Amino acid sequence: MATQNSEFVPLRIAVLTVSDTRSFETDTSGAALVEMAEAAGHRLAARELCRDDVYAMRAIVSAWIADPGVDVIITTGGTGMADRDSTPEALSPLFDRPIEGFGELFRQLSFEEIGTSTVQSRAVAGLANRTLVFCVPGSTGACRTAWNRILVEQLDARHKPCNFVCHTGAAVGC
Secondary structure, eight states: OOOOSSOOOEEEEEEEEEEESOTTOHHHHHHHHHHHHHOOOOOOEEEEEOOOHHHHHHHHHHHHHHTTTTEEEEEEESSSSSOOHHHHHGGGGGOOOOHHHHHHHHHHHHHHHHGGGGGOOOOOOEEEETEEEEEEOHHHHHHHHHIIIHHHTTTTTTTTSSSGGGGTTTTTOO
């Protein structure tokens, strides 16, 4: 089990919105993730918008995984059942270690909010080169659920009995 720090460790978070229709002006989900991360004390390392294309997503996320200035990547969009939804297929092959519990817990929490429609969510997460990657649905509500009910605690080095911070490149004293 990873140990915890007694003080907050700000992480450098990159946010990728996957959408064929949104612009930065209409991207409420990406904006909400940035706002919540910064309000929690983390730093925005990068923010991009990308069409729902496997190779375009992989190019952006691969560059961030290789960048020592990025500790966490959160993608929003492309996790549903539509023909164009391909985020899990694009990014799961990049994971050194999948985090199955993230998708399981997200769907459990989402069930409380949207009922059985949550079975269509293919939220996934993994660790790649000491960079955490979380892929959440594109709705602003889903982003708030993922952040407020999972990520805010798991991205806080003070959270016990364990958290993800010690698995990132930002790990200090873990």
